[in-house]
Amino acid sequence: MSLSFLFYLTATIAVASAIFVVLNRNAVYSAILLVLCFFALAVLYLLLEAYFLAVLEVFIYAGAIMVLFLFAIMLLNLGHEDALPKFMYLQRALSVLMVALFFFGIILIMLHEPGVLHQPGDTFSAGGIHVLGRALFSKYLLPFEVASLLLLVALIGTVYLAKRKI
Amino acid sequence: MVVPLEHVIALSMILFSIGVLGVLFRRNAITIFMSIELMLNAVNLALVGFSRYYNSVDGQVFVFLVMTLAAAEVAVGLAIIIALYRNRQTVNIDEINLMKN
Numbered sequence: 001m002s003l004s005f006l007f008y009l010t011a012t013i014a015v016a017s018a019i020f021v022v023l024n025r026n027a028v029y030s031a032i033l034l035v036l037c038f039f040a041l042a043v044l045y046l047l048l049e050a051y052f053l054a055v056l057e058v059f060i061y062a063g064a065i066m067v068l069f070l071f072a073i074m075l076l077n078l079g080h081e082d083a084l085p086k087f088m089y090l091q092r093a094l095s096v097l098m099v100a101l102f103f104f105g106i107i108l109i110m111l112h113e114p115g116v117l118h119q120p121g122d123t124f125s126a127g128g129i130h131v132l133g134r135a136l137f138s139k140y141l142l143p144f145e146v147a148s149l150l151l152l153v154a155l156i157g158t159v160y161l162a163k164r165k166i
Numbered sequence: 167m168v169v170p171l172e173h174v175i176a177l178s179m180i181l182f183s184i185g186v187l188g189v190l191f192r193r194n195a196i197t198i199f200m201s202i203e204l205m206l207n208a209v210n211l212a213l214v215g216f217s218r219y220y221n222s223v224d225g226q227v228f229v230f231l232v233m234t235l236a237a238a239e240v241a242v243g244l245a246i247i248i249a250l251y252r253n254r255q256t257v258n259i260d261e262i263n264l265m266k267n
Contacts, residue, residue: 004169007169007173008169011173011177014177014181015177015180015181015184018181018184018185018204019184021184021188021197021200021201021204022184022185022187022188022191022192022197022201022204027194027196027197030196030197030200031200034200034203034204037204037207038207041207041210041211044177044211044214045211045214048174048214048215048217048218049218050214050217050218050226050229052226053210053214053226053229053230056230056233057233060233060236060237061203061207061233061236064237065203065236065237065240068240068241068244069196069199069200069240069244071244072196072244072247072248073196075248075251076196076247076248076251076257078194078196078257091190092190092191095186095187095190095191096187099183099186099187099190102183102186103179103180103183106179107176107179110172110175110176119170119171123221124218124221125221126217126221126222126223126226127218127226131223132223132226132227132230135223135224135226135227136227136230139227140227143227143231144231147231147234147235150234150235150238151234151237151238153238154237154238154239154241154242155241157242157245158241158242158245161242161245161246161248161249162245162248162249
């Protein structure tokens with residue numbers, strides 16, 4: 001099985017699970033399918049030779065974030081979602097139209113030079129944890145520290161929001 | 167990598183469009199949040215693809231920061247949704263219109 005076939009297979013799984021996430025009316029099924037989508041994306045990162053990010057995708061998204069989602073769904077005790085009201089059909093059609101316009105606009109821009117499909121180079125040296133760590137602690141030191149500050153702010157904000165009475 | 171960059175970007179765009187449609191269609195705040203996560207992941211995929219194509223680590227650093235941001239955003243957002251549910255007993259965004267009138 002060639003690697004490009006694996007890429008397209010995983011891409012199909014990712015798109016199909018994403019569509020079911022959006023279409024499903026039961027939030028728990030949506031969450032489980034979103035985990036499948038994240039695993040497919042992790043495989044895609046592996047195929048793009050971003051090894052550390054593939055591990056992070058499984059750890060942070062499929063692990064931490066989705067567990068948080070499932071906890072929230074459990075706490076909220078959601079039932080089935082009602083269908084959209086009748087008068088929403090116009091908005092529904094309009095939103096599909098807008099997304100289609102966005103989609104085909106970018107497709108047109110991408111196909112501006114027909115026949116030129118950009119193939120990457122054969123060697124890639126930036127996928128491992130060594131290169132990423134060196135970049136994070138030298139060139140991108142300030143954004144890295146700001147990200148830690150952001151996590152602290154999120155922690156304080158969440159503790160405040162979780163208080164009994166806001 | 168074995169596929170051209172355009173195919174990676176096209177996949178990223180398809181996932182992003184699905185996420186946008188999810189935000190526009192669904193009335194459940196939790197599902198809308200999941201669609202936002204889907205959009206963030208689509209952008210991450212595009213960044214990783216560009217990083218591979220230009221043989222540079224910068225795109226992966228961006229993905230790292232976006233993942234941090236997503237974790238913070240989910241924690242705060244779910245706390246807001248739970249606080250909202252405690253006060254209004256609903257997560258249907260059509261019924262949460264306190265500031266509308």
